[in-house]
Amino acid sequence: MKTKFLQINPADNVAVAIVDLPAGEQVTINGVTTTLNEDIPAGHKFALKDFAEGEDIIKYGYPIGHATTAKKQGDWMNENNIKTNLAGLLDYTYHPTSVSLDIPQENLTFKGYRRKNGEVGIRNEVWIIPTVGCVNGIINQLAEGLRRETEGKGVDAIVAYPHNYGCSQLGDDHENTKKILRDMVLHPNAGAVLVVGLGCENNQPDVFREFLGDYDQDRVSFMVTQKVGDEYEEGMKLLRELYEKASKDVRTDIPLSELRVGLKCGGSDGFSGITANPLLGMFSDFLIAQGGTSVLTEVPEMFGAETILMNRCKNEGLFDQTVHLINDFKEYFLSHGEPVGENPSPGNKAGGISTLEEKALGCTQKCGKSYVSGVLPYGERIQVKGLNLLSAPGNDLVASTTLAAAGCHIVLFTTGRGTPFGTFVPTMKISTNTALFNMKPTWIDFNAGVIVDGEPMEETCKRFISYIIGVASGELVNNEKKGYREIAIFKTGVTL
Known part of the structure; x- marks a missing residue:
């Protein structure tokens, strides 16, 4: 028979309803019978004891807050009668815990892509990444164009990733944008990447290229749209070259x-x-x-x-x-x-x-x-x-x-x-x-x-x-x- 309720940790003073439990239902945990005073929805908690105002509610063996008012055994315990114990900044002391996990090695493998730098990807996709949100429309058209030409075959996917940033940002926001875009360009799930810039943005394409550090120049190309005539034709030319290379990649056994x-x-x-x-x-x-x-x-x-x-x-x-x-x-x-x-x-x-x-x-x-x-x-x-x-x-x-x-x-x-x-x-x-x-x-x-x-x-x-x-x-x-x-x-x- 399916379990109807659960006390997760023996120290817990609340239990969780696994199914909707009606008022009047009696549940017995560790020899103690509790009569529910109200309907308890599935996933919600009910009291296994009487609570005084301010008393801690224990779940998973730890306090999850305190009772905001006195509650009776069998009451529904929820956000209306439980308040957090959390405060602001705290001082912490290191009390290292010993970890011992007896899990055997199984020598399992999966079929992935081994990249030139030794990293592994589980997808082989062509990505179009903008340095700035101003070119979002262009990258979406380029992705659709390459999908039409290739009928989506040869690689796992062809995807444009528009975003709102890359310009009018200062300090940490500017650095965060650069970091996330850099990490995407270098991600091994991409078999090839076209980086598309505008030319006048804060996230300058030439500076961003240097920010990438060491990257596979055969698989990462750049286009600055203010510096080309027809950005669609130029972008498609670059994408065809990238697609041709990525489409030859094959999966191999990876630990x-x-x-x-x-x-x-x-x-x-x-x-x-x-x-x-x-x-x-x-x-x-x-x-x-x-x-x-x-x-x-x-x-x-x-x-x-x-x-x-x-x-x-x-x-x-x-x-x-x-x-x-x-x-x-x-x-x-x-x-x-x-x-x-x-x-x-x-x-x-x-x-x-x-x-x-x-x-x-x-x-x-x-x-x-x-x-x-x-x-x-x-x-x-x-x-x-x-x-x-x-x-x-x-x-x-x-x-x-x-x-x-x-x-x-x-x-x-x-x-x-x-x-x-x-x-x-x-x-x-x-x-x-x-x-x-x-x-x-x-x-x-x-x-x-x-x-x-x-x-x-x-x-x-x-x-x-x-x-x-x-x-x-x-x-x-x-x-x-x-x-x-x-x-x-x-x-x-x-x-x-």
């Missing part, structure tokens, strides 16, 4: 140790921390045990669970970097007069997530239990294998773009509410519940809801590993099938 995945969640619900996020954590630990790499971002959604990550840092230097990662983002919030604990969206709350701590404790399960091996500033590329932490906000499009820009081949995106978007690498949606998977088959790629339906997580993870190897070897995910591909760049300052 799974070369795979880099980004970990992301959005439209979360009360099942996120029970099914899909722990599944990603199990997969992340498995991939790292094979020598691979996973990257966790959404820094504001680490607030409340940050000490768990800090204490898993391999050394004190990484701990210090993680402290800066957290406090720098808190300072960003506070400098704009915003509190650090007001994160859960209306969709999150409707799905059963009441506070940022609750979301964070569920969110950070995506990175499993491995040591933290690297900490990356926004816009920087992966330097070390293993688990990395990456600076970016929680916004789905911005964070997913940042993960891809860091060098991730795939973004693994868990969701309980559903979302169709994709960034410039495959953006795989993993549903937290079966109802969403059944309702949105053209959005959701993999259903983790089977875990709460009764399938052992180990079995689900085996299927998930096979599916990811298939995707890394060329199987398309839904955002690719639909052509939902876009980028979003983090903006913090003024626009001229």
Whole structure:
């Protein structure tokens, strides 16, 4: 029989409804029977004890906030009666945690593309990237033109990536735009790239070319539209040359140790921390045990669970970097007069997530239990294998773009509410519940809801590993099938 409720951790003083539970229903946990005082929606919490005003609510074995008023055993516990415990900047002390994961090496491979510089891609696409938003119309026409000529054959995709930036930006915003665009040009999922500039923008094409550093000049071309006559004809000429080279690339066997995945969640619900996020954590630990790499971002959604990550840092230097990662983002919030604990969206709350701590404790399960091996500033590329932490906000499009820009081949995106978007690498949606998977088959790629339906997580993870190897070897995910591909760049300052 399907489980109707769950106490996630023995220390928890709330439980989660797995299905809609009616008022008057009696549930027994650890020999104690609780009568529900009101209807409890699926994914939401109910009290396993009486709460005094100000008393901590415990879920996942940690406080997720405190009761704003006295509540009775069996009451519905939600954002209307739970308040965050989060405050501003904190001092942290390093208390290293010992990590011991007994995961065997399996010598698995996938079919990928080995690039000239030794890096590996899981796609072989032609990308058209603008230095400035003024040429967005041109790049869209160029991509459509090449798709018409080639009928989309010979490479995995031909895609233009318009954005709004590249001019009228100052300071960090200007540098952030340059970094994300540089990371895209250098990404191994692109078999060839045409960079299209205007000529008078802040992000000057010649300066940006130097900013790229070492790049494959056979596979990256530039066009400055103010310096050519017919920009469409010139652009098509360059694209035909690039396409001819990229279309000859072939997949070869690549060790799974070369795979880099980004970990992301959005439209979360009360099942996120029970099914899909722990599944990603199990997969992340498995991939790292094979020598691979996973990257966790959404820094504001680490607030409340940050000490768990800090204490898993391999050394004190990484701990210090993680402290800066957290406090720098808190300072960003506070400098704009915003509190650090007001994160859960209306969709999150409707799905059963009441506070940022609750979301964070569920969110950070995506990175499993491995040591933290690297900490990356926004816009920087992966330097070390293993688990990395990456600076970016929680916004789905911005964070997913940042993960891809860091060098991730795939973004693994868990969701309980559903979302169709994709960034410039495959953006795989993993549903937290079966109802969403059944309702949105053209959005959701993999259903983790089977875990709460009764399938052992180990079995689900085996299927998930096979599916990811298939995707890394060329199987398309839904955002690719639909052509939902876009980028979003983090903006913090003024626009001229």
